[in-house]
Structures are given as structure tokens and as C-alpha cells.
Amino acid sequence: MTYYSGFLLAVPTGNKQAYIDMAQAAWPMFKRYGALRMVETWGVDVPHGKVNDFYMSTQAKDDETIVFSWVEWPDKETADASYEKMMSDPEMQKPPEMPFDGMRMMWGGFEPIVDVKA
Template identity: 70%
Template sequence: MSYYSGFLIAVPTANKKAYADHAAKSWPVFQRRGALRMIEAWGEDVPHGKVTDFYMATKAKDDETVVFSWIEWPDRATADAAFASMMEDPDMQNMGEMPFDGMRMMWGGFAPIVDMKA
């Protein structure tokens, strides 16, 4: 069964195109390491909560949009090996400055427990 790396990021709204371009440049690096799919989803209907929400989790500012993204891998071993070697890849090193505050990015690895399709 597949394995997923998930990410939650606050991106300056003005940097939407720069973020999309940055993400597109990263895809070949992930793909070479076995990634099956990458999704970058720009927040459109993200409610503000009273106790917790995506904005609080990322400490998003008024001029930022929350981005939820994930990478699908064939298995955890492939994902772990990819991330262990990725920073040595010249393509990754030459991607330039990230168009968001990486200190507020959160990520994790997830094993599916329910996977249904139409």
C-alpha cells in the first residue's frame, strides 16, 4: 500500500505563482527518487476555528494562504530513502530561496488506514 508525506505551509498570498513554480521544480527530484504523485493544494475554503485551525497551526499571517500538500510514494522505505538523499541533489540545492517561511512548515509521514475510490 502507498505511503504519504504530508505538508502544511503558510505561503504569502502574493507568492502563489512563485510557490507553484518552486513546487513544480521540485517534482523531478521527488520523481527520480520514486514518488508516484505530488499534490499542492492552495487554500480556498479554510475556516477559522476557535480552538484550532490550519491558520493557527502554521501561524499564518493575514496576507498568507495555507497550502496543504502531499507526495505519494510506493512505500515508506522509498520515502525515507528519498528524503535521506535529497539534500545532496544539485537540482534541489540550486532551487533558490523558498517562497515561504520554512520554519513554520510542518510535515510528516502517513500510512493509509482507509483508501476508497469511485
């Protein structure tokens, strides 16, 4: 069953291009280890809530933009094995400088329960 790794983070708005560059550079490794698709989205209509919202969840600052992204895998087993391999890959031993505060990034693994298309 298809499996998704989802990510939610706040990126300094001025670092948008640096984030895009980092994501594009990461794709070949994800693909090499079995990912089918990677989607990075830049928040353009993210409302502030009264009780909770993406900004509160990521502790976003006024000069940051919310990013929501996901990686599609053929299944959970491929995703789990890929992350293990990536962590030992020599490319990951010297990761690039991150254009955001990784301590405020959230991630998790998800199985689809509804998948409809027009």
C-alpha cells in the first residue's frame, strides 16, 4: 500500500530559493532509495486560527512561511528501509546547511484512507 512521509515546517521567507534548491538537491537521493514522488508546497493562503493553526504548530515567526511537503513511497517497508540507507549514505554525512530551523519541523508517516481523483 502506498505510504507518505509528511513534513510541516516554517521557513524564513527570505530563504525561499535556498529551500527550493535544497529540496531539488535532495530529490535524487530520495528517488534512488525508492521514492515515487516528492511535493514541496509554499504557504500562500494559510489562515491564522483562534485555537491552533500551522503557525502555532511550527512556532513560526512573522518573517517565516509555512511549508507542507510529502514524499510518496510504494509502501512503508520501502520508506523505512530507505531512511536507514540514507542515514548511512556518505552524502548525508555532511548534510547541507538547512535554510530553516529543523528543531521546529514535524514529520510523520501516513497510509492513505481516501484517494480520489477527478
